[in-house]
Amino acid sequence: MEKHYTDSQVKGVSTGTTILAAIFDGGVVIGSDSRASMGGEYVSSKTINKVVQVHDQIFCCMAGSLADAQAVTKAAKFHLSFHSVQMEHPPLVIAAASVLKELCYKNKEELQAGFITAGWDKKKGPQVYVVSLGGMLISQPVTIGGSGSTYIYGYVDAKYKPNMTREECMQFATNALALAMGRDNVSGGVAHLVVITGKGVEHVVVPGDKLPRFHDE
Amino acid sequence: MLGEAEPQWLTEEVKTGTTIIAIEFNGGVVLGSDSRVSAGQSVVNRVMNKLSPLHDKIYCALSGSAADAQTIAEMVNYQLDVHSMEIGEDPQVRSAATLVKNISYKYKEELSAHLIVAGWDRREGGQVFATLKGLLTRQPFAVGGSGSSYVYGFVDAEYRKGMTKKDCQQFVVNTLSLAMNRDGSSGGVAYLVTIDEHGTEEDVILGNDLPTFFDQ
Numbered sequence: 265m266e267k268h269y270t271d272s273q274v275k276g277v278s279t280g281t282t283i284l285a286a287i288f289d290g291g292v293v294i295g296s297d298s299r300a301s302m303g304g305e306y307v308s309s310k311t312i313n314k315v316v317q318v319h320d321q322i323f324c325c326m327a328g329s330l331a332d333a334q335a336v337t338k339a340a341k342f343h344l345s346f347h348s349v350q351m352e353h354p355p356l357v358i359a360a361a362s363v364l365k366e367l368c369y370k371n372k373e374e375l376q377a378g379f380i381t382a383g384w385d386k387k388k389g390p391q392v393y394v395v396s397l398g399g400m401l402i403s404q405p406v407t408i409g410g411s412g413s414t415y416i417y418g419y420v421d422a423k424y425k426p427n428m429t430r431e432e433c434m435q436f437a438t439n440a441l442a443l444a445m446g447r448d449n450v451s452g453g454v455a456h457l458v459v460i461t462g463k464g465v466e467h468v469v470v471p472g473d474k475l476p477r478f479h480d481e
Numbered sequence: 482m483l484g485e486a487e488p489q490w491l492t493e494e495v496k497t498g499t500t501i502i503a504i505e506f507n508g509g510v511v512l513g514s515d516s517r518v519s520a521g522q523s524v525v526n527r528v529m530n531k532l533s534p535l536h537d538k539i540y541c542a543l544s545g546s547a548a549d550a551q552t553i554a555e556m557v558n559y560q561l562d563v564h565s566m567e568i569g570e571d572p573q574v575r576s577a578a579t580l581v582k583n584i585s586y587k588y589k590e591e592l593s594a595h596l597i598v599a600g601w602d603r604r605e606g607g608q609v610f611a612t613l614k615g616l617l618t619r620q621p622f623a624v625g626g627s628g629s630s631y632v633y634g635f636v637d638a639e640y641r642k643g644m645t646k647k648d649c650q651q652f653v654v655n656t657l658s659l660a661m662n663r664d665g666s667s668g669g670v671a672y673l674v675t676i677d678e679h680g681t682e683e684d685v686i687l688g689n690d691l692p693t694f695f696d697q
Contacts, residue, residue, distance in 0.1 A: 414630045415630060417632070417634075417663045418631050418632030418633075418636070418656065419637075419638055421659050421662065423638075425695055426695065439638060440634065443633070443634035443637050443638055444634060447633045447637070478640075479640050479642065
């Protein structure tokens with residue numbers, strides 16, 4: 265209930281949002297809510313997908329200004345497909361994250377978007393990278409972002425364990441998104457989850473009524 | 482050095498940017514707080530106990546402006562003493578919370594403190610009341626202070642009705658530890674107060690005894 269930073273300073277349509285990515289044993293789960301709002305008062309879309317595919321086994325989640333995030337991911341997709349043709353093999357996850365980072369850093373004055381990149385490559389297996397608002401790039405086993413993430417820092421710190429199974433990680437991600445959507449008024453809708461492993465990619469959508477409920481609901 | 486700024490504790494308001502929590506369990510309540518008091522970016526007290534007694538079995542947890550919070554607690558302590566002498570028995574937790582709410586509401590423009598009131602009385606057992614900005618509401622648990630935002634998800638997920646006393650104490654300590662790790666304005670040691678029909682216990686958990694999590 266105390267004041268904290270929200271994306272409501274973003275002009276236009278903002279993904280006041282909750283995004284997260286977590287590594288499990290053999291792969292990575294990346295997920296988000298599905299609400300897009302204007303100034304925290306009007307929900308302009310209830311079912312937007314904030315998990316964007318930038319290559320076969322690399323996805324990213326966007327937070328901040330929706331327009332900026334879409335423009336940057338489009339540019340990144342192009343760079344990556346060109347890069348993979350040149351290299352004659354699929355791009356590394358860190359390459360995808362670096363492309364986003366370059367765009368965010370070089371245009372830091374004009375842009376207001378942050379990204380979580382998650383994927384699988386043959387060299388390092390499952391990875392998660394965070395590109396923050398000013399263009400910092402770091403690698404983490406689990407990460408959360410967006411306005412709703414404030415409320416689940418405690419939950420994620422307490423409940424994330426390295427080397428979980430795929431089912432445990434899916435449950436963890438669904439619970440975290442549900443908790444954030446329950447407390448943040450600019451996150452909501454359905455939970456979009458993408459599971460990426462060496463074998464391939466699976467999309468899971470958890471509609472509102474199938475989200476886990478907690479003690480007061 | 483050129484242009485060295487004056488230390489912040491000389492000019493900034495002293496706040497208990499903080500994490501406070503109170504939870505009801507089967508037969509009583511547990512209150513918890515961190516111990517950091519800051520003035521701007523300086524920590525002016527790293528061992529302050531933010532759990533203040535209002536009566537034998539009623540405590541409150543302070544957050545927001547340190548001066549405002551302490552003053553409200555002292556005033557209500559006095560008013561409760563008078564009240565309990567008038568009625569000839571121990572006051573109800575709801576009465577204490579109402580006194581706090583009356584002050585918070587009447588002076589809501591001038592004050593910036595949030596107190597959580599919790600305790601045990603014979604009629605209703607353990608109770609927790611939130612008094613933010615002058616509202617009065619009974620809740621199974623309440624969190625407050627700047628660090629509380631980070632643990633809403635954790636508390637929502639993990640709270641269960643009718644926990645035992647030990648489970649509840651562990652839950653409060655875990656929550657405080659998580660919040661202190663993420664909030665720059667919370668830290669130090671964890672203070673705990675457990676109130677049930679048998680009495681009131683005060684506890685301190687030092688920094689190195691706090692629970693740690695996967696990335697520590």
